[in-house]
Amino acid sequence: MSGQPGEHTDPAVAFEAAKLGVWTFLATEVLLFGALFTAYTVFRIKYPEMFRAEHAKLDRVLGAVNTVVLITSSLMVVLGVDAIKRGKARLLEAYFGATILLAAVFLLVKYTEYTAKFHHGLYPDTNIFFSLYYMMTGLHGIHVLLGMGVLSYVIVLSRRGRLSEAWCTPAEMSGLYWHFVDLVWIYLFPLLYLIG
Amino acid sequence: MAHGTGQDRRTGIAVFVALLLLTVVTVLVSYVDLGLWNVVVALLIASAKASLVALFFMHLKGESRLVWGFALFPIVFLSLILIGTLTDTMLR
Numbered sequence: 102m103s104g105q106p107g108e109h110t111d112p113a114v115a116f117e118a119a120k121l122g123v124w125t126f127l128a129t130e131v132l133l134f135g136a137l138f139t140a141y142t143v144f145r146i147k148y149p150e151m152f153r154a155e156h157a158k159l160d161r162v163l164g165a166v167n168t169v170v171l172i173t174s175s176l177m178v179v180l181g182v183d184a185i186k187r188g189k190a191r192l193l194e195a196y197f198g199a200t201i202l203l204a205a206v207f208l209l210v211k212y213t214e215y216t217a218k219f220h221h222g223l224y225p226d227t228n229i230f231f232s233l234y235y236m237m238t239g240l241h242g243i244h245v246l247l248g249m250g251v252l253s254y255v256i257v258l259s260r261r262g263r264l265s266e267a268w269c270t271p272a273e274m275s276g277l278y279w280h281f282v283d284l285v286w287i288y289l290f291p292l293l294y295l296i297g
Numbered sequence: 298m299a300h301g302t303g304q305d306r307r308t309g310i311a312v313f314v315a316l317l318l319l320t321v322v323t324v325l326v327s328y329v330d331l332g333l334w335n336v337v338v339a340l341l342i343a344s345a346k347a348s349l350v351a352l353f354f355m356h357l358k359g360e361s362r363l364v365w366g367f368a369l370f371p372i373v374f375l376s377l378i379l380i381g382t383l384t385d386t387m388l389r
Contacts, residue, residue, distance in 0.1 A: 124367035131371035132378075139379050143386050165324045172316045175354055179309035186305075280354040287346045291339035295327035 112268060119270050123277045130244075134285055137237050141292060144229050155230035156297020158223060160214060164294035167210050168286065174203035175283045178252075178276045188266040190259045197252050197259075197272075200279065204249045211242055234293055241289060244282045251275045312353045319346050 145152050181196030218224075218231070225235040255275045258264055264272060323342040331338065352358045357368055 120364065121367060124364060128367060128371035131375060135371070135375040135378060138375075139382050142379060143382060146383075146387065161324065161327065165320060168320050169317065172313060172320065175350065176309055176313040179313075179354055180306060183305045183309070277355055280350050283354075284347050284350050287350065288343050291323055291327075291343050295323060296336050296339045 116270050116273075119274055120277075123274045127277070127281050130281060130285075134237075134240070137233065137240065138288070138292075141233050141237070144233065145297075148229065151228065152230050152297040154297075155228060156293065156295075158218075158221070159234070159294045160217070161294040163210055163214055164290050167207050168290050170203050170207045170210070171283045171286050174200045174207070175280050177203065178279050182269065182272050182276050185259070185264055185269040185272050186266055190262070190264060193264065193269075193272060194256050194259050197256050197275075201249050201252050201256075204245050204252075207245055208242060211238065230297065237289055237293065241282070241285055244285070248275075248279050248282050251278060308353055312349050315349055316346055319349075 177196045177200040181193045181200065184190075184192035184196060215235075223231050225232050252275055255264075255271050258271055319342050323339055326338050326342075327335065329335075351368065357365065360368075
């Protein structure tokens with residue numbers, strides 16, 4: 102993804118190819134999370150009362166706070182990509198830095214939530230609702246962590262002067278991935294915290 | 298690779314505000330007992346938010362039909378998985 106187009110490659114073609122590559126990757130991600138959403142649907146239909154009772158044990162205020170944190174982080178990515186398209190590398194680094202900071206806040210909130218649940222004896226093997234809760238938010242958390250790595254890499258590229266208004270594909274592609282991570286949480290939040 | 302414009306930033310901030318408002322609405326609605334409608338409303342709002350993110354943040358709005366195809370085909374497959382699994386588990 103760092104690869105600048107070679108001298109024989111049209112930058113516009115390279116950009117389109119990278120974009121289709123990321124969308125293909127995101128397609129596999131939809132199916133990865135999709136399997137868990139399917140499991141959620143099956144068990145929610147099978148045990149509606151249990152889901153109703155168990156989901157009330159989650160803190161929907163903390164869930165909402167994390168939703169706002171991720172939405173804000175997505176806006177930072179939008180503004181960062183917009184900055185590099187205007188040739189402002191330092192501004193891109195600041196916005197992507199803010200995104201990484203917000204991602205850390207998200208994980209910190211998630212950590213306090215997990216800790217609180219453990220204190221109340223709610224573990225991944227407590228019941229099928231909490232199995233799904235830990236599995237889905239855990240897999241999503243790993244994606245947040247990976248996203249932080251990818252965004253850091255883009256900042257490094259930018260600091261090395263490798264990004265400009267003429268070539269900012271890595272910034273745009275990492276943005277696509279980050280928005281997808283936000284998008285998954287947009288579904289996880291109501292399914293787990295609001296309607297169980 | 299369109300160059301950044303003030304329009305991009307204005308759209309981004311408008312979508313951001315819409316996402317915040319929809320989040321507030323979905324949390325408030327969750328405190329009201331609507332029976333089965335709680336699920337319907339929550340999923341409709343989540344899908345509205347997801348559409349905003351995909352169309353504007355992920356630029357799907359201005360994309361070619363090829364990219365739209367790449368974006369939609371996993372959703373078709375996910376529907377197949379859901380429908381197939383549910384017809385099995387519910388009719389067993």
